[in-house]
Amino acid sequence: MDEHKSVRLHVASVESTSDTEVVCAVRNIGGEASVGMIFRSSVSPAIAVRLIEILRYGRSFSILDQAYTAKVTFTGPGAAGIAPGEVLVSTPE
Structure with missing residues (x-):
């Protein structure tokens, strides 16, 4: 069984x-x-969004490792409700 982390x-x-x-x-x-x-x-x-872009130093990446900061784009219903200070947690598809 594949456990989601x-x-x-x-x-x-x-x-x-x-x-x-x-x-x-x-x-x-x-x-x-x-x-x-x-x-x-x-x-x-209730807000669920998909990560569609990761930018670091103006370059596009497919992954973002722990402890790094990046400019990211999320899409999905309720995306406008995301605010500074909150934590977004991944969910299995």
Whole structure:
């Protein structure tokens, strides 16, 4: 059986939002995040977003290792509800 290990991203700041997309700076505080993963807000679990882009130093990456900070883009219903200070936790698909 494949056990899901949660990834935790701390939202440091929000740069832009729309109804279905948010661009923010995050710090990975646990696990290895990768493009395509789904995250839920620890503050409002009804918010579920998919990680679609990771940028570090202006370059695109497919993963974000623990302890690193990056500018990321999430998409999904409720994306505009993500706020600085909250933690996004990965969920199995």
